[in-house]
Amino acid sequence: MLKWIVIVALLGVAHSVAWAEELELFILAGQSNAQGWAGNGASYPADPDNADKNIPFYWETPKHSSSNGTWTHLQAQGGRFPKGHFGPEIAFARNLRKAGYKPALFKYTLGGTSLAADWGEPGGKGMYGRMVEELKKAIGLLEKEGHTVTPRGFVWIQGESDGSSDTMATGYEARLKRLIDDLRGNVLQSPDLPVLLGVDEQHPLMKQRPIVVETHKKIAHDVPFVAFTSMIGLPKADTSHLTPEGLEEHGKRIFDAFVKIEKKRMKSKPSTK
Template sequence: MIRPLLVLLCLILPGFAREVDVYLFGGQSNMQGIAKLADLPPRELTPAPGVLFWNGTEFEPLVPGKTRSSRHKGDFGPELSFARSIPTAGRPVFLVKYSASGMPLDPGWNEDTWLGGRKPGRVNFFPGDTRTDPNRGKLYTEMLTTYGDALGFLYKHGHTPVVRGFLWMQGEQDAKNTTAAEHYPANLRLLRHRLSEDLRVADLPMAFGQVLPHSPAKPVFVARDLIRRQMVACDMDSGSPLAIPRCRMVSTDGFPMGTDTVHYVAQGQLRLGAALAKGLDQAMRAK
């Protein structure tokens, strides 16, 4: 009962708790989650003690079936099992998620249309080379705004948020173009770097899931094998020149998927969330 009471006091009494842990989620449909709560066993529907979720206005306890953590009622993403798997320090944990289904990272995309190069106003997660880069993607700006609003809420209520890490699940759209797949490591490194600077979190620990485990992939994913190799190279222990410090890739091979061979079903999402928690813990411990 200690953790629930502590969380209640933190919400009711501004200034009761100063330092609180925050985890940030971002990406496309497998981060949003289209897995069904109805497919979960009852033991997975109990709330994770002391974990709160940003609903766009305020933080609320993460209660499966009550808290809408996906865009659609009755759906969920990796946040449920992540919340049960993360190490805690006896203080509240706050989760903030931004997702945009089917959206790209490479600046050459505008939504699902490949245009190449860089231009202002495109809909993608490209973070820009600098804070003032006019080619920054609209989705990155929206994601950053979501994170900023949530962190600002905590500051306003007397807390000091400590961003522990960033979880990323994205890449299917970039797997539809060879150039986007080739550039993925550079774009992912830039994403982590820009978030670190924009949120003022030094060396932000990061974990991300490898996409498209199903083989053979649908013909539209022309760069499936390439982007998977590039993602492996991004892992902090890959030994590749493309490795990103304090960044762990999580293999998703064997995670149960739906008939579309792209999206995870309930058990797949549970495995994804737990794997991301383990991967992030490893990234957090890295020097």
């Protein structure tokens, strides 16, 4: 009996190793246009190549919906509309896979949240701290299955809510830098991790306090391997939120920005010759 138990156990290990992959982790975080507030699942982009089934996906929209603490495949997320909602991650992840990457996407977003009041500081009890805990759990699940997980990119689509007051707007640069530094250094141990930023430049609060948009662009200019992605010209459902078509196009812009950063990053590495 013991012999058969050992054989079954070994077969299970062999099966796990056989299906183990070298996955490339991409993280999407932020507020409504990262979440996909107007991304009606009824307009979910067609997937003729069945790419979504091959893209691991873990998400949480705090207090609203989640993948229930497990990895599933790329899909619309529960809530907002009868058929759920989606953000820029769909086009972004599909383009990554088409380009030869093996993306595993982790999404942690919630509309109407500010970096100052909601996401908070590294090591704190705000959304950023809770995201880090969930991220570590998600990575651990993949590694437990035998996968190798390499952090490859961080997408931060946020900032409009920090335009609500002068205090939040003027402190935004320091807060965002601390978040990026902590995620790159302390959490992922990937100091040159590509970072893709985005905020709605034409949002009413951004017109009132443009320092938040200027901060995004300044960090993209000053900090290595960071890029800013514009939303100008993308269709909106209202004054704030991108339509399904706008979210899809923004996902493509994020992908294009990632490719450019990745080329710079690879060129910066010392030659092994």
